[in-house]
């Protein structure tokens with residue numbers, strides 16, 4: 001095991017008046033504090049260009065924290081303690097005078113964290129400014145949000161600029177899906193049980209499905225989204241991370257490099273996407289007008305204000321060329337304005353090699369299936385075949401019964417607040433542990449594969465097919481999986 005890293009003594013959020021900082025980061029820090037996880041004496045500093053006074057800044061984050069705490073309310077004593085840690089500094093850190101001002105505000109802190117809750121175009125200049133002002137010390141840490149680049153080339157350039165100021169063990173690339181409870185539970189499920197591992201391969205598993213469905217549309221985020229689309233916004237990061245956790249070999253321990261080495265091996269074994277695979281193995285879609293959650297929803301092009309070829313839906317078949325997964329397709333799909341919000345991983349096992357039941361028993365037989373639900377509900381469910389209770393006059397009838405782990409959640413108490421995915425991640429940053437963060441070679445390897453998909457699409461001139469908001473994407477998404485003899489599990 002590597003030495004235990006020191007705890008941070010200051011947490012600086014750059015872009016502190018932005019949406020992410022206000023809705024996610026500060027509330028997460030409050031909850032960590034109220035649960036006793038923040039180091040005593042640790043200061044929190046919000047930094048942004050706006051001339052906002054400390055009180056007004058605190059008022060704003062108090063409101064977003066109240067929202068997050070619902071149905072419970074804030075504990076006044078915990079809020080007072082938290083508020084006493086918080087300060088605000090108005091500065092444009094990309095400029096030398098702004099960085100100098102930040103340096104004065106950081107003061108005597110010896111192990112600060114700099115969270116770049118900023119537009120990615122500012123990552124490189126801000127890291128350079130932190131370095132030039134002496135704030136990028138050998139122990140200070142930096143946190144980056146996705147997207148880390150737009151393709152492999154831009155990702156490499158960005159990573160190189162950050163590496164010029166911070167060594168890799170001090171760089172925390174956030175993928176907030178890795179902070180979700182059930183995603184971490186997937187690690188426990190696979191590696192804290194002996195039951196699954198002997199079956200976790202192409203001998204027993206028929207295929208894997210990963211669905212990340214959202215009801216929300218792009219809305220006023222289009223200036224960002226239109227450049228990225230579903231492939232780069234969701235599949236390059238969140239979905240490939242989920243795929244890695246499902247497919248990786250058992251690491252020797254939970255050390256950051258042990259886990260991340262295994263994830264990189266998975267990404268390296270992804271079969272490169274070629275033009276020949278475009279039509280059979282991928283679908284691009286873009287939502288038109290429709291109805292979602294009983295409300296009418298505009299077309300993406302209406303939100304965007306002009307026609308565009310950016311996809312808001314992608315489905316594809318991925319293959320891993322290695323011993324464990326040879327011949328096991330991974331079907332991935334994600335989209336906006338789908339009928340429901342759902343993130344689900346389905347591990348579909350093969351059927352029994354020979355049925356002894358005959359007749360109606362045969363008809364009842366369903367191959368086992370492990371369903372891992374991340375949201376909106378968290379659950380892990382194993383479908384097992386069972387005898388239908390009671391008597392029948394001809395043969396044994398079977399039924400499938402779900403064995404559900406949803407009970408596990410209630411151990412935390414029936415009214416337990418669902419943690420924000422950022423909470424565990426921020427705690428790991430404070431403690432300097434990078435296991436749940438994306439390493440440089442990992443993000444670049446993911447881009448390399450995604451670039452192949454994007455290039456294949458453009459060579460084949462594949463434009464997005466329309467789908468009505470509130471439906472499961474273009475018809476082609478169903479044809480895709482059916483072509484390989486499977487169906488999406490709803």
Ligand code: BG6
Pocket residue numbers: 176214233234
């Ligand atoms: C973000 C994407 O990374 O993840 C958004 O940029 C997407 O487009 C969001 O809506 C989904 O996150 P979650 O946690 O709501 O599933």
